[in-house]
Amino acid sequence: MTAPTEAPRQIVIVGASLAGLSAAHALRDVGYGGRIILIGDEHEPPYDRPPLSKQVLRGLYSADTSLPQRADLDATFRLGVGALGLDTLAHRIYLSDGTQIVYDRLLIATGTRARPWPNGAEAASSNVYTLRGHADAEHLARGLAGKPRRVLIIGGGFIGCEIASCCRDLGLDVTLAVRGTLPLAHALGSVTAAFMRDVIRDRGVDLRLETEVARFQADADSRVVAAILRNGQRIEADCVVAALGALRNTEWLAGAGLAVSLKGVRVDTHCRVLTATRAVVPDVFAAGDVAHWPSAIYGNRHLAVEHWGNAVAQAQTAARNMVAGEAGLIPYDHLPDFWSQQFGLNIKLVGLPTGADQFAVVQGSLRDRRFIGVYGAQGRTVAAVSVDSARWLPAYRAAVAEATPFPPIVGALDQADIRPQPLAQVVS
Template sequence: MSEKPGIVIVGASLAGLRGAEALRRGGYDGPLTIVGDEPYGPYDRPPLSKHVLAGELRPEATTLPQLYPLRARWRLGHPAIGLDRPGKSIRLADGSVIPFAKLLIATGARARPWPGEGAGLGGIFTIRGRDDATALRQALTAPPKRVLVIGAGLIGCEAASCCRDLGLPVTMVDPNPTPLARVVGTLVGETLAGCMRRAGVDYRPGAKVLSLAGEGGRVRRAHLQDGGAIETDLVIIALGAVRDTAWLAEGGLMADSGGLTCDGTCRALGRDGEPDPDIYAAGDVARWPNPLYGWKPMTVEHWGNAVEQAAHAAGNMLRPEDPQIYTHLPAFWSSQFGINIKAVGLTDGADSVAIVQGSRAGLRFLAVYGRAGRSIAAVSFDQARWLPAYADRILAGAAFPPILDAIDQSRIETMAPGFPGPRPGPAAKLQPRESAHV
């Protein structure tokens, strides 16, 4: 007699692994299958744009530890390409069909490729997976005459920092006024811009690359919107992430390149807006209404969310009669240009920012962001001592700024954060959507 269908997890990265562990820890003893599009088992992505590019860590050393016995069947190297909701099965690229009793979608995201002319040239790289980092590391050791980084989000900034540490000439082009402008605003972003320039980066804010051109099939220059050109023989595309969800949409779920829409308990929604009781999602691919931010639907591409949401979804899969709402305070960290940046909360919609510890001039400070009189986020530059306290205040919806008269606090000045305006429609493809392996 064939084995009864069990739980299938599509996605063999951090969320998939931690979701599988949570199922086993929660008492699930049935069949468990984990499907992954890459030939590798789960590995850690944050080191790829840092230690692997720098040559400090071999790609295979990023393998994630298994924290609990899984007794799982692994199907690696073949992505899922089809979903049969009525028949409760998925189809893989190799033609095989896997039935499921319950399904956890944890497929993450992939790097957004260069969308313009010249996309097929050699010497153009993204950073998302192990193979990406391996190929880029090898190219950096050649070495290139000049590295061009397109996009000044977290990944672009980390890549530029790493390349400067390797002694490589770097030019960075971004349409926004400062690095991380859409994450921290231009007031704080200008501090990072200063660090970049002191590190030797040729930083070009407010600029757009229209096309890439080459010779002999290799990239040789980038043409800018203002008519200028940048000579380069290696380009790093850091324009954010997209999700491969077409197979889910074709299968009747509410999904697009921005994610798979879920309810507050991580159940995937069908096209009719109703939750599927047997399909859940977690990690970068999941778009869910976060009660901490007015039930605003969001995706959170951070390491901590992948771990916590996967465990939460697993718990609801095992106890569908008592589903719990998933609440998450986003948090990330990044090391670049000799600075350790840490953040909690979301700055979306912030109308004010206050430097509550340290100073921007000293490159050590903590900034708190407010919206309508409430604290919603905090960002530290080498000044994380008070960050947990601010996280607690943000969770509590405390007034802005929430901590006054601390022993090491100087005079607090409230300023405008300086977030750029909405992205224009047609050019949006050329602008970075903030994303990170963090």
């Protein structure tokens, strides 16, 4: 496909959340004066999602976490309307209200949704919850406000652990069922995950490892009263949260001929969407959780991450490239980063521990529950994590971005004795 030569008069952004709004702001920042239309299947204006699993569930403030919008944005919002199909040849999007909309440039920023409990009838029970969006948070907050006798959370990722932390803050008894040998293992690696296992149990969570829920048991009103495990054991619970990860919202792209997989929409280094045969679609871009992008930092390996910082930075790059023209395209590369507040700890991660074979605590100590750890892979530094100790993290962030030899920064002030240890391959 040849690159478009005329300046776009109408840019359509499908996905009215963090990435979509960030792209709209960036378009105005670079002086784009044409029409911007944002399409979102939720009825709420763009809002911030991280507080939903943290402050909102604790009742610290209402579920109104709307993102600020610049006064001169001058964008048209089509909210409560989903996209059903895309015709890239006709530059046309088909919407759930029966209308169609054309574009000169298109940004796909449809993000993800919560993976539901696989048994549809059980998932429909009034006391079975997921958490991804505004409505989910309000629904779950009402359920927790009812003071359930026990909350069962299925899934040991960040969302599951953050919800467990909120439940303990609210004085609720909670069981966290994790299929693997450690919570947060895929995100943090075995050493930090083992540390978090101990923290979680110390905070009063009934943590069940290597545990799989087979089915729910319901009462006469179809409300869940217990979970039956694969081994036949029974966990009584009157509130169940399925924290099973996320699914990328790409179904509406079926038949459009694009490179779409479970990891999202594949793009090139300039955020331009690729076809199934890996050709560039020059007027269609993707950004945020739904994009599957090549990272120069990690050897052009395609990444799919669900991080706040990536959604903002990638949307900004995509926006600039949508109006730049072929000669002005800029490459996108972002060092993934993530933060979480849970069990009284502030956890920050930069880089990806995927494939790491060594780990070293370089500041503080696990015992004091204040430390920085770095991850190494084949002798290079690939990621760093801080727990209540972010003071030195920027230095290690630079080491990760530059893939310096592992371990980096030997002999720094306040540095612990660096004793690298093998990292069990639990990260995928």
